[in-house]
Amino acid sequence: MKKHNFSAGPCILPKEVLQKASEAVINFNNDNLSLLEISHRSKPFVAVMEKARSLVLELLNIENKGYKVLFLQGGASTQFLMTAYNLLHKKAAYLNTGTWADKAIKEAKLFGDLVEVASSKEDNFTYIPKGYQIPKDADYFHCTSNNTIFGTQIKEFPEFDGVNVCDMSSDIFSRQLDFSKFDLIYAGAQKNMGPAGTTLIVIKEEILGKVERVIPSMLNYQIHIDKDSMFNTPSVFAIYVSMLTLEWLKDLGGISFIEKVNNKKAELIYTEIDRNPLFKGFAAKEDRSIMNATFTLTDENLKETFETMLLEAGINGLNGHRSVGGYRASMYNALPLYSVQALVDVMQELERKNK
Numbered sequence: 001m002k003k004h005n006f007s008a009g010p011c012i013l014p015k016e017v018l019q020k021a022s023e024a025v026i027n028f029n030n031d032n033l034s035l036l037e038i039s040h041r042s043k044p045f046v047a048v049m050e051k052a053r054s055l056v057l058e059l060l061n062i063e064n065k066g067y068k069v070l071f072l073q074g075g076a077s078t079q080f081l082m083t084a085y086n087l088l089h090k091k092a093a094y095l096n097t098g099t100w101a102d103k104a105i106k107e108a109k110l111f112g113d114l115v116e117v118a119s120s121k122e123d124n125f126t127y128i129p130k131g132y133q134i135p136k137d138a139d140y141f142h143c144t145s146n147n148t149i150f151g152t153q154i155k156e157f158p159e160f161d162g163v164n165v166c167d168m169s170s171d172i173f174s175r176q177l178d179f180s181k182f183d184l185i186y187a188g189a190q191k192n193m194g195p196a197g198t199t200l201i202v203i204k205e206e207i208l209g210k211v212e213r214v215i216p217s218m219l220n221y222q223i224h225i226d227k228d229s230m231f232n233t234p235s236v237f238a239i240y241v242s243m244l245t246l247e248w249l250k251d252l253g254g255i256s257f258i259e260k261v262n263n264k265k266a267e268l269i270y271t272e273i274d275r276n277p278l279f280k281g282f283a284a285k286e287d288r289s290i291m292n293a294t295f296t297l298t299d300e301n302l303k304e305t306f307e308t309m310l311l312e313a314g315i316n317g318l319n320g321h322r323s324v325g326g327y328r329a330s331m332y333n334a335l336p337l338y339s340v341q342a343l344v345d346v347m348q349e350l351e352r353k354n355k
């Protein structure tokens with residue numbers, strides 16, 4: 001039996017996608033060649049790249065709005081510095097909501113002045129700051145839509161009448177948003193789109209060309225746009241699997257469909273966390289993430305029993321990040337509702353045993 005996979009990333013992928021991907025490793029496109037041994041410039045692979053691009057724009061509902069789609073390497077972590085390298089002329093504004101935002105801030109400081117508009121660092125990032133001001137003259141505003149480690153998520157984005165940049169690594173394609181409000185979105189594939197190895201960048205070309213510094217080619221968005229993400233060899237397998245996952249999502253009914261499922265999963269787990277006296281939620285209720293639910297045991301003595309029960313129920317990847325402790329249920333698009341039910345069953349069983 002396949003395990004209930006709550007891993008935070010790399011994470012669960014749809015079974016059908018894994019099946020198709022494994023077939024392509026042996027015989028891609030019925031050409032009796034592996035996807036892994038053909039040129040990235042061959043017709044069948046260029047078609048994969050094109051398909052992946054058009055699915056991204058279609059699913060995000062931002063077709064014909066001047067966006068370019070890139071699939072690069074180096075993870076979201078490289079985007080922390082690439083965004084600043086390409087966009088930071090004098091001053092940038094950042095919202096600090098977690099470890100990833102904090103890392104992005106650290107990188108951006110290498111390139112210019114940085115205004116931290118608000119931060120929840122002193123409270124171990126348990127909530128999303130609100131009501132802050134973004135300086136009008138900032139070159140761009142950067143935020144993280146979902147804080148994978150702490151289990152918080154921005155529900156309402158601030159209105160900033162300038163360039164808006166967002167790290168959507170762990171909740172892209174999970175909920176409906178007006179994606180056209182953003183000028184640059186980036187996301188490491190391995191949280192909600194595919195395997196590790198490629199990073200999605202959705203960018204409005206018009207925001208480029210405003211900085212004076214010389215940008216090395218591999219870190220230059222304009223070069224990757226001009227070369228259709230083929231300035232160097234792209235990670236063909238990761239892009240192919242991402243394309244299959246996007247196709248799977250489209251066939252299901254797109255973001256509007258999956259959002260309903262994701263909301264159901266989140267409601268199921270949070271209801272249990274709040275009801276069951278043996279558990280306590282980590283994040284502020286109003287900021288709770290629908291992707292990553294963080295919680296702890298109220299009695300640490302039950303740790304061993306609970307973890308043995310999880311193991312027996314085939315539940316994988318529930319350990320919280322070391323900076324939070326406790327547990328984290330990551331419920332990305334491909335995680336079925338019945339897996340969350342299996343977890344809730346174990347939580348209730350623990351309660352019964354300890355009455």
Ligand SMILES: *Cc1c(COP(=O)(O)O)cnc(C)c1O
Nearest residue numbers: 075076077100148167169170188
């Ligand atoms: C995982 C994660 C990252 C880092 O991604 P890499 O691809 O490992 O560099 C950045 N931001 C967020 C929100 C993440 O969840």
